[in-house]
Amino acid sequence: MYGSTSEKPALARGSGQHVLIVAGEPDIAELLSTTLELAGYRISTADSGAAALARVLESQFDLVVFDATLPDVPGLGRARRPPAEHRPPVLFLTAYDTLDSLLPELGLGERDYVTKPFRVAEVLARAQVLLRGAGPVRVRDGALRHQDLALDDTLCQARRGTRVLDLTPAEYRLLRYLLVNAHRVLSKEQIGRYVWGDFRGDNAIEQLVSRLRRKVDQDAPTLIHTRRGFGYWLGREEAGS
Template identity: 90%
Template sequence: MDEGTSQKPALARGSGQHVLIAAGEPDTTELLSTTLTLAGYRTSVADSGATALARVLESRFDLVVFDATLPDVPGLGREHRPPAEHVPPVLFLTAYDTLDNLLPELGLGERDYVTKPFRVAEVLARARVLLRGTGPARARDGALRHQDLSLDDTLCQARRGTRALDLTPAEYRLLRYLLVNEHRVLTKEQIGRYVWGDFRGDNAIEQLVSRLRRKVDRDAPVLIHTRRGFGYWLGGEEGGA
């Protein structure tokens, strides 16, 4: 291989975990099923939200990949959801314009999302994070926490110690992304696609990070860091893998 030839990073792989795929579009179901199977997972499929719910109640799954745009999802309602202890981690597939409605639901367990149209590599990476439980610690109230920083998805409220953080929706999504991936460097492209659903210019992301820092890091210790030339990460002074 020529020295100048770059190698693509290896895709995240599973180790036989059982994944339920709930998607209404046959092409999406086939793509996810084939991809996850080749990546080392066992897969089952459901073509509706109601079917997926029934499967979760009757069988044990390690992860559910759930298309939040399925037409029968609104009709399920909170009263039809299984108890939290029976719900495996969930990776939502969602359209960008439904994020505001989806965010409060993310506080009901270990959950994350990717926006449609999604990239296979991102689905595999998010699945691995959920399955390994590498996200930040959750308190009994369901809030995400790191040191004295907390984020409550149910109320869409963030706090640093006793101080409430007045965040815009974009700042909230960025903070959540940093928290879920604590001690991991996130590139500007990853941040742009998570926060806005597409990549924005470096300046837009730098400005967003700067605004969030002014609110979060007003108190010591500093939690949001820059890995120059790579991206941003949240954690203590040491870290940023």
């Protein structure tokens, strides 16, 4: 179901950073603990969201790997928030049907996610990106930000610079999915499952991307790109690429 510790992905090495693994399923907790420890990280564990918050309040961690499907997660919004100096980046383990609620109320730091069932190689790769401080999305003032693009889930509103983007719900969901996966190519099937819960066919997705691109990319630089034969990605292209 999940990857094994025998996988040897690139960029998998840590340098003693302290990682808190939050998982209620013992097999997942053991797999992640063993894998990340072998990759050079120091590991602590918690088996619930409440226990994780208590650990973050009492100790400093470089990264939290958090299973967002834990049963006590919905009640955590009422819990005490960690102070700014105790807000590590968070890598969520989540399901497709919970991607729209990645715990914004916890007031944590940078965040990214992998979907369950996950591959160990992807967990290691995304963890290293967050630990480098080069996560694709910055969280500031409650909004997800990339370059001059900001998306505020509280207001369900997106901006490009000072310009408010007039988005439909489907366009908003697509932009959010592209934004939290900045610089990662997303296939049409992935987009269809996230936006509508199923695959709607190439033409429907192409039309949706085209409408969103016209609204987002009125300003330079262009942020939404096509990788022919693979899908779409959001970010700023490097010169000469």
